[in-house]
Amino acid sequence: xxxxxxxxxxxxxxxxxxxxxxxxxxxxxxxxxxxxxxxxxxxxxxxxxxxxxxxxxxxxxxxxxxxxxxxxxxxxxxxxxxxxxxxxxxxxxxxxxxxxxxxxxxxxxxxxxxxxxxxxxxxxxxxxxxxxxxxxxxxxxxxxxxxxxxxxxxxxxxxxxxxxxxxxxxxxxxxxxxxxxxxxxxxxxxxxxxxxxxxxxxx
Amino acid sequence: xxxxxxxxxxxxxxxxxxxxxxxxxxxxxxxxxxxxxxxxxxxxxxxxxxxxxxxxxxxxxxxxxxxxxxxxxxxxxxxxxxxxxxxxxxxxxxxxxxxxxxxxxxxxxxxxxxxxxxxxxxxxxxxxxxxxxxxxxxxxxxxxxxxxxxxxxxxxxxxxxxxxxxxxxxxxxxxxxxxxxxxxxxxxxxxxxxxxxxxxxxx
Numbered sequence: 214x215x216x217x218x219x220x221x222x223x224x225x226x227x228x229x230x231x232x233x234x235x236x237x238x239x240x241x242x243x244x245x246x247x248x249x250x251x252x253x254x255x256x257x258x259x260x261x262x263x264x265x266x267x268x269x270x271x272x273x274x275x276x277x278x279x280x281x282x283x284x285x286x287x288x289x290x291x292x293x294x295x296x297x298x299x300x301x302x303x304x305x306x307x308x309x310x311x312x313x314x315x316x317x318x319x320x321x322x323x324x325x326x327x328x329x330x331x332x333x334x335x336x337x338x339x340x341x342x343x344x345x346x347x348x349x350x351x352x353x354x355x356x357x358x359x360x361x362x363x364x365x366x367x368x369x370x371x372x373x374x375x376x377x378x379x380x381x382x383x384x385x386x387x388x389x390x391x392x393x394x395x396x397x398x399x400x401x402x403x404x405x406x407x408x409x410x411x412x413x414x415x416x
Numbered sequence: 417x418x419x420x421x422x423x424x425x426x427x428x429x430x431x432x433x434x435x436x437x438x439x440x441x442x443x444x445x446x447x448x449x450x451x452x453x454x455x456x457x458x459x460x461x462x463x464x465x466x467x468x469x470x471x472x473x474x475x476x477x478x479x480x481x482x483x484x485x486x487x488x489x490x491x492x493x494x495x496x497x498x499x500x501x502x503x504x505x506x507x508x509x510x511x512x513x514x515x516x517x518x519x520x521x522x523x524x525x526x527x528x529x530x531x532x533x534x535x536x537x538x539x540x541x542x543x544x545x546x547x548x549x550x551x552x553x554x555x556x557x558x559x560x561x562x563x564x565x566x567x568x569x570x571x572x573x574x575x576x577x578x579x580x581x582x583x584x585x586x587x588x589x590x591x592x593x594x595x596x597x598x599x600x601x602x603x604x605x606x607x608x609x610x611x612x613x614x615x616x617x618x619x
Contacts, residue, residue: 236534238444239442239443239444239531239532240442241441241442241444241445242444321534324530324531324534325531325534327527327531327589327593328442328527328528328530328531329442330593331439331524331527331528331592331593344590344595345595369607372603372604372607373607375596375600375604376583376604376607376608378586379583379584379586379587379590379596379601379604380579380582380583380586381582381586382585382586382589382590383581383582383583383584383585383586383587383589384582384586386530386585386586386589387547387582387585389534390530390533390534392547392548393578393582397578398582400575401575401578401579401582404572404575404576404579405579408611
């Protein structure tokens with residue numbers, strides 16, 4: 214189906230143009246006109262691929278999530294092969310910290326969507342399942358680690374996962390405005406995991 | 417000096433108008449025209465109080481910081497009177513979590529400035545001293561608590577303070593998009609303080 218592939222490829226290129234506008238000037242600046250100009254195509258062509266602006270915004274959001282997840286998954290897969298559950302938990306957090314120009318841009322796009330969500334609860338309700346998803350995943354891993362005795366049974370895995378996810382969200386934001394370096398952010402993740410995984414050697 | 421008071425009062429009213437625009441539509445939407453319309457005054461009058469747009473943005477930012485700090489300080493002062501250092505640390509974090517319409521709006525304005533900072537490192541460098549300031553304050557308090565034996569001497573106070581501040585930043589954002597309730601956010605703060613203040617009764 215070369216035609217469908219081409220269609221999706223075009224949509225992705227438009228999403229990339231939308232990101233560049235949103236990362237640079239915020240989501241409200243990502244008008245049909247601005248995105249078409251950034252993509253170097255006509256507004257009519259953008260509308261051919263995305264009949265409604267909301268479809269374009271939604272496609273571009275889902276694509277950011279997909280790319281960020283792919284990036285994190287690569288690290289998680291590598292960590293899983295070591296069989297070290299602490300490394301797997303770490304990979305979930307390390308994988309969402311911006312570490313290069315591309316991931317900084319993708320995180321900046323997330324922030325741009327987030328800033329728009331702050332004023333639009335309906336859109337936020339549709340979108341903000343990322344922290345909850347990550348919390349559930351990490352809580353499951355911590356419970357697994359409790360079974361093998363690497364995490365003390367006294368910890369509340371749901372609350373600990375929520376606390377780690379909230380900290381990592383703060384670190385992502387902080388890295389983007391240079392409050393933290395990536396190295397310092399990873400140090401804080403390792404500090405917290407070292408406390409939770411008391412069955413380990415000190416990390 | 418009634419004239420000067422009036423001048424400042426007018427500047428504050430313009431800042432309030434700017435916040436309403438920024439909290440609703442993002443900082444790039446806070447043009448001279450939009451702020452004047454929101455304040456119900458002429459663009460000329462806005463320019464009389466703020467000859468340059470950057471002055472207006474800067475004044476409005478400093479005023480947000482001032483109001484948020486006043487709000488947090490009230491809680492910190494009350495906690496200080498109890499002589500309970502854990503309560504003082506808690507007040508520093510509880511005081512920045514949005515808890516009503518007004519503080520949600522002020523936090524949304526912070527997010528709007530932050531989103532603009534993500535794409536403007538020069539401006540960010542001037543502004544982002546809040547997390548560092550809070551980290552230093554909390555680190556000092558934790559060190560004090562180590563001296564009195566309420567926090568174990570093994571903790572690195574700087575890193576622990578950074579981790580708490582990053583978590584709280586994530587909680588502020590999460591509350592604004594209803595990922596966390598205020599109650600849940602406070603529960604996570606208490607969870608972490610309960611771990612650090614091991615010399616306490618369980619919190």
